[in-house]
Each structure stands twice: as C-alpha cells, then as structure tokens.
Amino acid sequence: MQDKGQAPNLQLVNGNYTLYGHCTTAYLKQWLGLQPTFVLHQTNLQLSIKAMDTNGAMAFLHIFGEEHQAWPKGLTTTQEQLLRLVLQERETDIPEPKKMGWLADIGLRVSLLSSHAKQLLDFIGQLFAALFTLLLNPRRFKFKLLLDVIQRDGLHAVPIIALLSFLLGAVVAWQGGLQLKTYGANVFIVELVALTHLRELGPLITAILVAGRSGSAYAAQLATMNINQEVLALRSLGQNPFDWLILPKLIGLIIALPLLTFLADISGLVGGSLVAYLQLEISPTLFLQRLSQEVSIAHFFIGIIKAPVFALIIVSVGCMQGMLASGGADAVGVRTTRSVVQAIFLVIIVDAIFSIMFSDVGW
C-alpha cells in the first residue's frame, strides 16, 4: 500500500515546484507534515496528484485553504468536484457531548441513588408477588428449569468447592496446629477445625464461590436478555419473566447451596484431619471419635441454616442487577461486576449479623 511513488513528494522542475503523489487516506500524516513547505511555495506550485479520496480531500483543504482561487494548479476535474463536495459537507464546529455542572452532577447521582433504592424495593416486591402467585398455582412452576439450575450451579460446582474447602480446612489445621503443639494441646485441633469450619468457613466460602460463579452468570444472562428485549418478549407472550428467569434460580439455589455447604463441611474436615494426622499424629479414627464426642451437631446446623439465606441474597442481587441493565455491552459488564461485589458484601455482612445473633442466644 505504501509505495514510494505514492507518498507526497515535492520536486523542483524548471524553477517550478511540482507535487507528486496520492492524496489518500494512506498518506494523511505525510501530507499534513508537509504543510509548512507547501505554504512557502504555494504561488508557483504545480500539482500532479494521481488519486484522491474524501479523507485526502479534507487534508488538502486543511493545507491549501477553502478558497479555490488559492488552490495550486493541476487538479483534475473529478478532483475539483470531490474537493467541492467535501467543502460543502465540511463541518468545522464539532458538537461536543454535553457536560454537566458539578451541582447537576450531584443532583443526578442523588436521584439515581434514590431511584436505585426504589428499583430494589420494586424488585423485592415483584419477587414475593411472583412467589405468592406460584404458591396459589404451583403447576406454573418450571420444574425443568429448576433441575437445570441445580445441575449447573450445584452439581457442576462440586469439584471446585470440594477442593477449595479441603485446602481451607488443611490451612486452618496447619496454622492452629502450630500453636496447639507448643502447649501440648494437640487433640484440641479437632474442635478448632470443626467449629471454624462448620460454623463459619464452610457456609462462607461456599456462598462466596457460588456468588462469583453463578451470581455473575445470572446477572450477565439477564442483562443480555434484557438488552436484546427478550424479557419484554416474554412479557408480550403473557408470561411473567419472574416465573421463567428468577424463581427457578431462587428455588434451585436454595436447594443447592445447603447441599454444597454440607459438601464443603465434609471436605474441610477431611483436610483438617489429614493435617492433624501428618503434623500432630492424631489418627483419623481418633479425630472422628473426638468429633462425635466433643462437637455438638448444633454447630453443623448453625452453619447450614445460613446457606438458604445466602442463596436468597445471591439470586436476588444477581437477578436484580441483570434486570436493571440497559444500554449496550458496557452495561452487561458493569452489572455483572456489581452483582458479584454486592452479593459478596451482603453475604459477609449477613454472616456477621448471624454470628452476633447466635452468640447472643448462647448457641
């Protein structure tokens, strides 16, 4: 494309300057760069331009001005026509996107915030209304979609959750074991691992992983559907989008998350007992014995009871962010990010509230 003969070059022939080359998109920079030289020789400049396109014509106008009397000689008729066309369509004042004053900006943000709160309430209201109508008319429930959710967000999450909670159990046991060993209180490793894992870490790590894995998927799916008007299409077909898109996810995750939490508990304990055996020489048998004697089953239930609440948070935040998306590809990204951040944030806050509540009750 960039041949030597096509780039603009100035040659002195018989005391007159002649300008050769293509005045096209490929050489815009070179043409603009030669501008100072051209201006000096404008009066006795001869042109020999082989090709010109609209971008090149614009560069030409920039260099030689809009007055066609002042243009150098040697343009062909077509080139002059093109230049005149570009001149006619040229628009020098480029509209700028409107910028807001700082006061208006604050106002907009506040009004956005309050409308956001309203949308949140709206969404929760619609969710409960949909749940209520479902109770009255259970046959409308999309059972197949529910199984889909349990498979995709429950079953397929098994390997990652098992692995990570195993490692987490092992790490807790390792760090705790180092301290306990110095006191010769090796056997207390069982209570340490079991209590932290069953009560807190198991439910928490599961909820965080599922928020990252499934909550983001919900937000992205619903946001894309919303932007493609698929949600509106459902509505126009007389369907409640909540029945199709949200309730199966909600109920599916309320079933799947406690099961995943149970799995996380088990594999965390396995990780802990492995480290206890390697580091503190507590055999798995001893570990299990002490577990059944010293750790009440209540701790397990305290952990597992949180899982459905976390599921509710993850699904409603993810789906709400998805349903609020409008605009283009950007919105999908923004909504997905927000869904994960808000879901994890809320999960941790609610977990803290649960901890305080349970310890106040004395469990």
Place this chain on the structure above:
Amino acid sequence: MHSNTQALVELSDITTQFGTQVVHQNLNLSIQRGERLALVGGSGSGKSVLLSEIALLKTPQAGSVALFGQATEKLSTNALIQLRKKMGMMFQQGALFTSLNILENIMLPIREHQRLPEKFLKELAMLKIKLVGLPASAATKLPQELSGGMLKRAAVARALALDPNLLLLDEPTAGLDPASASAFDEMLLELHATMDLTLILVTHDLDSLWQVSNQVAFLGEKKVLCKAPMEVLTMHSHPAIKHYFANTRAAGARNRGLGANQ
C-alpha cells in the same frame, strides 16, 4: 492503481462447509471495479457467508479469494490488515460499539490508522457523518439512542472511515420503512458516484435490487447460477430464479424499477 482488466474480487472454486452441510461447492464469481453487485438467493443459500469470505472474516474450506489482484491465502498478517483497510463492511445489525458515541465510532479506525491531530480526526469523522446524510447532532449520540435508519447510516459511515475502495453491505435496507429504504438506496448510489466505490450487497429488498445494483449474482444449488443485470436475470429460465421472481412483490418492484430507469 489497478488495471481495469483485472477483477477487483475474484472467487474461484470456493467450497464452504458447516459440518456435513455444504453451502458452496466450486463457486466462481468475479467482480469488476466500480460494479454495484447484489448477492441474492433463497434463505440458506450462503449469501452472508460468501460476503464474510470476501471480507476475509471467514476462510472457505477450499478455493481461493483474490482481492485487488492479490491472492489472499498466503498473505502475512500485516498484508491482510492492509487489505482489510481497503474494505469497509457494514453489518446487518450495524455492530456499532455501544460504549462509544457515533463520532468516536467513526474516529476509532482512523485514529488507529495514523496519528493525526485530534481536531482533524474529528473533522474527518464529521465529514463521514454528513456524507451518509446524518444530521450533525447525531455525532454525540450513542448507537442505542438512534433510530434503525440512522443506525444503518452510521454503520455505513464507520465502514467508510478509511475511504475503502470496496464496500460490503449485509442486508442494508432490512427493517427500514419504504421511505428510509429508498433514501438509503439513493445514498448508496451517491456514495458510489462520488467515492470511486465498488459495492457488494446482500439483500432481499427487490426495490433495492432494481434501484442500486447494476449486476446481480443469484446464488443457488451451491454456486452462482447466474450473474447478470436485473433486466436479464428476471427473464432467466432457471426454475429457482423463476421461482424467486415469480410473485406479486417482484412484479411490483419490477414495474417500479423499470419505470424509474426510463
């Protein structure tokens, strides 16, 4: 720049396959510089696929695509980029970047092409907006704020950003009201006249076929059945072509087209 005898686009023995489904088999087509070629054919005859093969966005399973007299199979990545810059593609849904406004959408290819002063860049983009017949106020709008017709024009403006020699359009008038579609066709003709363009369009719009194209390639039976001007094509005896044009809409478009051409 190019000799007139050489075809601008030369497709030879193209075979395209999706799994076991063969879309094109030994398809040949050559397009001369300055042509306004329409690709037509029934649904599933591989018009859009052929268009994306010409645009070098898809490689056929067999056969060669030569553009601007260059065979494209063994070109380096760099040479391919240079070649793509000489082509503009307008996608069916516009495919404008939704996070950029119209002006920024058009500036993007020019800015990546060369480092130019910002003011000059904006003027170039603005020129394209005016050339496709959009009002200046459209420049600062986001794609999702534009109507369907304006969106299509903006998509053409972006395709024209680097002043390509070849403009490929995928269903340019689909989804437009008759008035906008007709105005769009006129705009294409104007651009063709002023910018030394070769047009290749995939279309189902029979009025566009009469109004815009001077050559029509009919795709069927996995190859190009016939390439001829509309007047000749509608008289063709092949059953598939007859079937395509033997209906009331085609007859109406024919009357309008012949009337307009006289």
